[in-house]
Amino acid sequence: MTHINEIGTYCLVLAFCLSLTQAGVVIAGKGRGIARYAEGISLAGAVSIFIAFAVLIFAFIRSDFSVVNVAEHSHTDKPLLYKISGAWGSHEGSMLLWCTILLVYGAMITLRGQGLPEGLRLKALGVQGLLGAAFVGFTLFSSNPLARLAEAPLQGQSLNPALQDPALAFHPPMLYLGYVGMSVVFSFAVAALIEGRLDRAWARWVRPWALLAWSFLTIGITLGAFWAYYELGWGGWWAWDPVENASFMPWLAATALLHSAIVMEKRDSLKAWTVFLGLLAFTFSMMGAFLVRSGLLTSVHSFAVDPQRGILLAAILLLTAGGGFALFALRAPSLAPGGLFAAVSRETTLVLNNLLISAALCSVFLGTLYPILMQALFDKTMSVGAPYYLAVFGPIMIVALLLVPVSTLMSWKRADLKGVVQRLAAAFAVAVLAAAVGSLFYKGPTFLSEAEYLIGLIVGFWLIFGTARTLMQALNFRLNAAVKALRRLSGVPLATWGMIFAHIGLGVFVLGAVVEGHQRLSVMQGMSLGDSVKLGQYELRFQSLYQTPGANYDAQGGVFEVKDGLGRIICQPKPQRRFYPASNQVQSKVALCFTPLDDLYVVMAEPQTGVDGVMSWQVRFFYNPWVRLIFFGPLLMALGGVLSLCDRRLRLGIVRKGRKLAVKT
Amino acid sequence: MIWFLLIFPLHAFSATPQDEARGRQLFTEVRCVQCQSESIADSDAQIAGDMRREIRADIAAGKTNAQIRKELFAHYGDYVLFRPRFSMGNLLLWLLPPLIAIIGGAILWASRRKPEKSGDYALSADEEKKLRDILKKHD
Numbered sequence: 001m002t003h004i005n006e007i008g009t010y011c012l013v014l015a016f017c018l019s020l021t022q023a024g025v026v027i028a029g030k031g032r033g034i035a036r037y038a039e040g041i042s043l044a045g046a047v048s049i050f051i052a053f054a055v056l057i058f059a060f061i062r063s064d065f066s067v068v069n070v071a072e073h074s075h076t077d078k079p080l081l082y083k084i085s086g087a088w089g090s091h092e093g094s095m096l097l098w099c100t101i102l103l104v105y106g107a108m109i110t111l112r113g114q115g116l117p118e119g120l121r122l123k124a125l126g127v128q129g130l131l132g133a134a135f136v137g138f139t140l141f142s143s144n145p146l147a148r149l150a151e152a153p154l155q156g157q158s159l160n161p162a163l164q165d166p167a168l169a170f171h172p173p174m175l176y177l178g179y180v181g182m183s184v185v186f187s188f189a190v191a192a193l194i195e196g197r198l199d200r201a202w203a204r205w206v207r208p209w210a211l212l213a214w215s216f217l218t219i220g221i222t223l224g225a226f227w228a229y230y231e232l233g234w235g236g237w238w239a240w241d242p243v244e245n246a247s248f249m250p251w252l253a254a255t256a257l258l259h260s261a262i263v264m265e266k267r268d269s270l271k272a273w274t275v276f277l278g279l280l281a282f283t284f285s286m287m288g289a290f291l292v293r294s295g296l297l298t299s300v301h302s303f304a305v306d307p308q309r310g311i312l313l314a315a316i317l318l319l320t321a322g323g324g325f326a327l328f329a330l331r332a333p334s335l336a337p338g339g340l341f342a343a344v345s346r347e348t349t350l351v352l353n354n355l356l357i358s359a360a361l362c363s364v365f366l367g368t369l370y371p372i373l374m375q376a377l378f379d380k381t382m383s384v385g386a387p388y389y390l391a392v393f394g395p396i397m398i399v400a401l402l403l404v405p406v407s408t409l410m411s412w413k414r415a416d417l418k419g420v421v422q423r424l425a426a427a428f429a430v431a432v433l434a435a436a437v438g439s440l441f442y443k444g445p446t447f448l449s450e451a452e453y454l455i456g457l458i459v460g461f462w463l464i465f466g467t468a469r470t471l472m473q474a475l476n477f478r479l480n481a482a483v484k485a486l487r488r489l490s491g492v493p494l495a496t497w498g499m500i501f502a503h504i505g506l507g508v509f510v511l512g513a514v515v516e517g518h519q520r521l522s523v524m525q526g527m528s529l530g531d532s533v534k535l536g537q538y539e540l541r542f543q544s545l546y547q548t549p550g551a552n553y554d555a556q557g558g559v560f561e562v563k564d565g566l567g568r569i570i571c572q573p574k575p576q577r578r579f580y581p582a583s584n585q586v587q588s589k590v591a592l593c594f595t596p597l598d599d600l601y602v603v604m605a606e607p608q609t610g611v612d613g614v615m616s617w618q619v620r621f622f623y624n625p626w627v628r629l630i631f632f633g634p635l636l637m638a639l640g641g642v643l644s645l646c647d648r649r650l651r652l653g654i655v656r657k658g659r660k661l662a663v664k665t
Numbered sequence: 666m667i668w669f670l671l672i673f674p675l676h677a678f679s680a681t682p683q684d685e686a687r688g689r690q691l692f693t694e695v696r697c698v699q700c701q702s703e704s705i706a707d708s709d710a711q712i713a714g715d716m717r718r719e720i721r722a723d724i725a726a727g728k729t730n731a732q733i734r735k736e737l738f739a740h741y742g743d744y745v746l747f748r749p750r751f752s753m754g755n756l757l758l759w760l761l762p763p764l765i766a767i768i769g770g771a772i773l774w775a776s777r778r779k780p781e782k783s784g785d786y787a788l789s790a791d792e793e794k795k796l797r798d799i800l801k802k803h804d
Contacts, residue, residue: 236707366757381743382755383743384749385696386693387748396762444686445686
C-alpha cells in the first residue's frame, strides 16, 4: 500500500514514454510497417495514464497526506464526493485529468476508427502521440500531482469551500472532455494535411468527434455558469470574465466547425476553411488552459498559478498550433476547390453563419486579450466587460441567429428564396407578435433598452417558431392531414431532431437571457430579525435564525418568508453562512425558491453589530425572471448534439450497416 | 431657511424610478476597482457601495451618463470602465469584429455566382447522347 503512489508516478512515466513511442513509430514507419504498432501503444498509453489517475483519486479517498497535492487540497472531514473532485480541483490534478482524457481519446481513435483509411488513422495517432507526449511530459516534469512529501502532515489544508459543490465537481471533467475532444479533430486535420487528401469522407469522420466534444463543452460551460450563479452569490450567471471567455472561444470555433463540416460532407465545399476551424478549435482549447494557468488572468475561476508553468504551456501552445497552421499554410493552396453553389442556397447561409461566428469569436478574443496586451506592451491597465460584448458581440450574433431558420429551410446548391420567405412568413409574424406582447410587460430606463428587449424576444421566439416550421417541412405537414403528418414523426432522422433540439434550445436560452438580463430586480439591505424588505411585488421577511452542523462545516442560517403581491406566502428560503474550520473560511450559501421559470434568490453576508447592539445581516434579494431557461436551453442544445451523434450515419469513426437499413433494403 | 435644510437632503436623494433604473444600468458599466472583475452592481464590497452612492448623487444632480463616465475616467483611469473608451488605442478592439463581418460579406457578395450561369444545368446534345448510351448499357 505504501508504494501505490510510486506505481502511479511510474505509470505516468510509462504513459509519457508510450506517447513518445507512439509518435516515433508513425514518423519512423512512414505510414507502414512498424507504424501499425501505434495502435497498440495508444491502448497501452491510455491504460497506464488511467492507472495513474486512479491512483491519484485513491490517494484523495484515503486522505494520503504524504502526497503534496492531497495535503494541499484535501481534508479527512470532507464528504467523499469532494474528496474525489479534489483530485481535479488543483492545477496538477486537473492537468492529469486533461492528459487522461487526451490519451483515452487517442485509444478511441484506435478502437472506433477501424473503418478509416489506415494511413489517415495512423497519422492521426502519431499527432495524438505528439500531443500526449507534450502534455504528459509537462505534467510529469513540472506539475506531478503524485509528488511526495518527506514528512506527511497529520491533516490536509482542505479544498476551497467555493469548490465544494456538486455542479463544480462535474464541471471540470465535462469541460475537459470538450476541450480535449477537439484534439482528435486537430489530429485528423493535421493527418489529412500531411496526406494531402481532403474529401467529403474526411468531414464525415471528423464531424462526430466535433459533435461529441461540442456537446461536452456545452454541458461543461453550462455547469460552470450555474455554479457561478448559485455558489458565488452575486445573482448573475455570466460576467464575460476572461476565464469564462476562455471556455467560450473554443465553443464558438467548434460551433462554426460543426456547420462548415456539414457543407464539406454534403457538398465537398469549404474544405480548407473546415480544416482551419478544426485546427482553431483545439488551439483555443489549449489557449484556455494556458490563460487560466499562466497567471495572466486573475479570476474567481482560476487556479493558483506559477509563471514558469505558464511559459512551458505557452511553448506547447505555440509549437502545436504553430506547426498545425504552418502545415495548413503550406498545403491549403493545393486543396482542390469543391462543389459550386448559387448565391441563394443553404451553402451560402452556412458560409454566412461561419463568417458571423468568426466575427463574434474575434470580439471575444480581442476583449479577452486586449487588457493583457495593453498591460504587457504599454503598461496600461484597462477593462473590457459586459457593455463591450453587448455592443459588439450582440449585434453580430443577432444577425447570425436571425439567419438560422432561413438556413434550415433552404435547399442545397440552389434555393428558392421566395418560397422560403413565404414558408417562414407566418412563423416570423407569430414571433414578432409574441415579442410585442412580451414587451408590453417591460418598462425600460431608456428607449434603447426597450428596443434591445423587443429585438431579443423576437430573436428568441423566431428561433423557436422558425425551427418548428422546419420540423413541419420535414414532416410535410398540412393542416388537413395533420394526423398523417404526425405519423411521420418517427421517420424524421435523428440528425434532424438533433438540429431541431439544438436550435430550439438556443432560442430558449436567448429568451431566458433577454428576460433575465432586462427584468432582473435586486435589493441589498442590512436586515435584523423581524425586518422586511420589498422587491417588486414580493416582500421578504427575516423571521428567525437557526444553526445546523454540516458534513465538514457549521452552518448558521436565516429563515425568511416571501410573500407575493396578494399576501400569500410562496416560500421560505433558508440561506446559510457556512464556516469551514479546516480552511478557516466562510462560504455563503444561496437559497432559491423554486418556481417553474423564475428564481427568488436570497443570500446573506456576515453579521454586523450596530451601535445599539442589534445584530444585522447584509441581505441581497434577487428576482430573476425566466432564469431557468438560461440553463435549460443549453441542456437542450447538448441533447441535440447527442441525438445527432446517435444517428446511424454519424457514428464515431465507422459507417456500419444498421439493422434498420438491412430490413428496408 | 430651516424648511430649506429639511427639504434639501430629501430632494437630493429621492430618485425617480427612471433615475434609479439609469443608475442601475450605469453600475454594470463600472468596475469595482478593488474586486476581481466585478461591476459595482454585483459587488457588495464597501467601495462599490460608496461608488454607487456617488453615481446616484451625480444622477440626482442632473449629470448625463457621458459626464459621469468622464469623471470616473478622470478619477480612476481606463481600469474603471467596463465599456472601453473609443480611443485610438482601442480602435482595433471596437472595429475589427464588425469589419470582419462587413468585409467578409462584401467578398462573398463580389464572388457570388451569377444565377443565370449556374442555372444552366441543361445537358448539351453530346452529353445527352452519352447519357443515353450509359443508361442503355445498364438496362
